[in-house]
Amino acid sequence: MSFQELGLRNDLCRFLTEDLGWAIPRPVQAETIAQMLCGRDLCVVAPTGSGKTAAFCLPLVQRCIETQLKPSQPVKHSTDTLKWRAENCNIKSSNISARRANGWGYARADIPVTEGKCYYEVQTLSDGICRLGWATSNSSKDLGSDAFGFGYGATGVKVHNSSFETYGSSFSAKGRTVGCALDTEARKMWFILDGVSLGDAFEYIPTAPLFPAICVKDATVRVIFEAAKLKFDPPPGFKALLGMSSKRRGQTSSQSPLAVIVEPNADLALQVYSFLVSCTSQLEGDLRIPIGGSAKRTERSNGVEGNGGILVATPARLDDLCSSGQLSLNTTKMIVVDEADVLASSSTKQIRKICDFPLEQSQVSFFSATLPSAALNSLSSDLQVNPEWVKLHGLPIPTSVHILVHYISKTNAGLPSHGPQPLDAEGLEENSNLPRVELHPQKVVMLMQIISELSIGRAIVYVRTRKEADGLSKALHSNGISSIVHGSSPRAVEEFRSGKVRFLVASDGGERGLDIPDLDYVVLLSVPESTHKFVHRVGRIGRNNRRGKAFVIASPNKEKVWYHTCRKGHSTCKNIDRCTRWMDEANSLEKIDRELGGVLKYVDDQQGGTAATGRTVTVPDLYHLHTLPATRRLAELERAAQLSYLSYLQNKR
Numbered sequence: 001m002s003f004q005e006l007g008l009r010n011d012l013c014r015f016l017t018e019d020l021g022w023a024i025p026r027p028v029q030a031e032t033i034a035q036m037l038c039g040r041d042l043c044v045v046a047p048t049g050s051g052k053t054a055a056f057c058l059p060l061v062q063r064c065i066e067t068q069l070k071p072s073q074p075v076k077h078s079t080d081t082l083k084w085r086a087e088n089c090n091i092k093s094s095n096i097s098a099r100r101a102n103g104w105g106y107a108r109a110d111i112p113v114t115e116g117k118c119y120y121e122v123q124t125l126s127d128g129i130c131r132l133g134w135a136t137s138n139s140s141k142d143l144g145s146d147a148f149g150f151g152y153g154a155t156g157v158k159v160h161n162s163s164f165e166t167y168g169s170s171f172s173a174k175g176r177t178v179g180c181a182l183d184t185e186a187r188k189m190w191f192i193l194d195g196v197s198l199g200d201a202f203e204y205i206p207t208a209p210l211f212p213a214i215c216v217k218d219a220t221v222r223v224i225f226e227a228a229k230l231k232f233d234p235p236p237g238f239k240a241l242l243g244m245s246s247k248r249r250g251q252t253s254s255q256s257p258l259a260v261i262v263e264p265n266a267d268l269a270l271q272v273y274s275f276l277v278s279c280t281s282q283l284e285g286d287l288r289i290p291i292g293g294s295a296k297r298t299e300r301s302n303g304v305e306g307n308g309g310i311l312v313a314t315p316a317r318l319d320d321l322c323s324s325g326q327l328s329l330n331t332t333k334m335i336v337v338d339e340a341d342v343l344a345s346s347s348t349k350q351i352r353k354i355c356d357f358p359l360e361q362s363q364v365s366f367f368s369a370t371l372p373s374a375a376l377n378s379l380s381s382d383l384q385v386n387p388e389w390v391k392l393h394g395l396p397i398p399t400s401v402h403i404l405v406h407y408i409s410k411t412n413a414g415l416p417s418h419g420p421q422p423l424d425a426e427g428l429e430e431n432s433n434l435p436r437v438e439l440h441p442q443k444v445v446m447l448m449q450i451i452s453e454l455s456i457g458r459a460i461v462y463v464r465t466r467k468e469a470d471g472l473s474k475a476l477h478s479n480g481i482s483s484i485v486h487g488s489s490p491r492a493v494e495e496f497r498s499g500k501v502r503f504l505v506a507s508d509g510g511e512r513g514l515d516i517p518d519l520d521y522v523v524l525l526s527v528p529e530s531t532h533k534f535v536h537r538v539g540r541i542g543r544n545n546r547r548g549k550a551f552v553i554a555s556p557n558k559e560k561v562w563y564h565t566c567r568k569g570h571s572t573c574k575n576i577d578r579c580t581r582w583m584d585e586a587n588s589l590e591k592i593d594r595e596l597g598g599v600l601k602y603v604d605d606q607q608g609g610t611a612a613t614g615r616t617v618t619v620p621d622l623y624h625l626h627t628l629p630a631t632r633r634l635a636e637l638e639r640a641a642q643l644s645y646l647s648y649l650q651n652k653r
């Protein structure tokens with residue numbers, strides 16, 4: 001089956017096959033895309049790395065194109081509530097200024113225009129240059145340098161798509177007034193200098209909303225959107241952009257996406273956002289689907305984009321945006337909740353709030369790699385209409401992944417005399433009520449050994465708590481290994497993905513969804529109690545049929561670990577009874593292995609410490625699993641190189 005047969009547009013299919021090199025749809029895509037295109041509510045369970053992201057992104061993009069929101073009435077605002085997207089300039093009330101030293105300043109007023117005949121004015125308050133006009137939300141900041149911006153420059157030129165043409169006359173001196181007129185019915189724009197029309201400037205094609213946009217350099221201008229403040233009357237039939245209705249005063253310019261994708265954390269939101277951006281950048285003609293990613297409060301401080309298009313965000317961020325009036329989901333028609341099993345339990349209230357609209361007018365879909373929880377079942381029955389369940393559960397762990405379990409020794413045998421030492425040789429474990437704060441030193445030593453013996457270039461290392469993650473990252477740094485803790489900065493995953501750091505140290509939250517195509521190793525320095533978590537962690541490798549190795553370094557002894565239920569946290573809490581939990585990694589591993597159908601292989605650490613109850617592989621097996629295939633491949637390459645050299649020599653003679 002091809003992507004075309006699923007009903008996808010030709011430009012999207014071309015993007016998938018030519019740009020991404022995807023020959024055919026994955027099973028989850030084959031099962032879901034056509035149904036989503038028809039507007040059906042879906043509940044999809046498919047393994048990690050099976051291609052769920054494209055399965056929901058592609059139909060959303062296509063449905064946005066098809067729907068092309070019926071243009072809404074022009075929104076009325078007042079200057080005091082008006083929002084700007086601005087760079088390199090100062091905006092005070094309605095005055096915009098930029099110094100020459102900073103280059104061009106850019107400001108776009110957050111007033112989307114989709115229909116009607118609109119007009120606004122710009123008055124020059126100083127000598128200097130500026131460019132005024134209209135732009136769509138995805139236009140460049142250099143107004144007129146691409147197909148999405150239309151500008152009239154103070155030197156007497158009009159510019160669109162980087163093409164400059166003489167138009168009107170210069171207005172670079174102080175005290176001039178330029179009117180900007182936009183007729184969405186005739187799809188025309190023109191400008192009016194000191195009350196005199198300069199004639200048609202542009203016939204435009206974009207269907208996306210247009211916004212007033214202004215560039216200034218070493219100049220100050222005043223922008224007037226309100227009828228009462230205009231210096232000249234708008235052309236007949238035209239209206240000032242901002243109405244004077246007192247009822248409307250105070251209303252914010254909320255954005256309203258057509259589709260919303262909910263992700264559990266900022267990294268995943270960014271990953272999905274990037275996929276959507278690359279997909280929509282390949283659309284034919286002037287079609288543009290605004291894509292918004294607003295995962296964190298600190299990111300894109302100006303709010304959200306995605307008006308009339310697709311917005312990707314975390315539940316908390318969506319909640320924030322809706323409560324502050326920056327976002328309205330009134331016209332939203334499609335909602336996808338990714339990693340739905342976890343979001344259904346952790347953010348039930350927020351998901352219900354997001355989906356609070358007439359169900360028959362909308363499409364709600366849930367995607368997940370692990371079997372749905374009771375919470376998801378209940379959300380599905382409340383928020384979906386006649387949902388189709390798509391369950392693709394072949395092997396939860398791809399066969400290209402080997403999972404090797406190493407047990408540290410029961411005693412501290414094998415620890416070097418220098419380097420990390422346990423605080424109290426055996427006292428922290430079974431016989432002690434003292435909780436563990438840092439990772440067991442033997443686990444760190446074993447991790448270093450694995451990294452060096454297998455020359456591991458990059459890997460994700462999973463630990464239990466943030467405190468352990470910080471400690472491990474320090475230990476890696478002191479051994480000259482670059483690492484970054486997941487969640488320490490919004491860009492941690494990007495630094496790891498780009499190869500700037502070799503190791504990503506993650507605790508809870510870093511196990512889901514991350515798609516790093518050339519990643520071959522994960523190391524679990526703690527065994528999660530839930531099989532779902534284990535599957536998601538190991539699922540970061542073995543993607544795209546690539547071979548991957550997961551090392552689990554486990555403790556045979558029970559350990560008491562801090563799991564704070566109090567607010568004090570690690571620094572001051574002394575409540576050992578309430579804020580700690582016993583961890584029994586051997587027991588958890590047995591359960592996981594049983595539930596996954598025996599996928600674990602145990603490595604005999606030859607220190608007399610193996611507590612494994614399953615199949616045991618010895619160190620030579622480790623060699624067979626990891627080193628031998630690479631050595632064979634090297635031998636083949638060496639042979640090919642030599643043969644090629646010999647034939648070159650023969651030809652030369």
Ligand SMILES: Nc1ncnc2c1ncn2[C@@H]1O[C@H](COP(=O)(O)OP(=O)(O)OP(=O)(O)O)[C@@H](O)[C@H]1O
Binds near residue numbers: 051
């Ligand atoms: N049809 C396809 N052909 C080839 N590669 C594909 C195809 N669809 C997706 N992929 C690739 O498969 C990889 C995994 O896809 P994706 O991240 O969507 O998996 P997922 O099911 O969301 O996994 P997880 O449950 O871990 O989040 C990506 O690198 C993606 O580029």
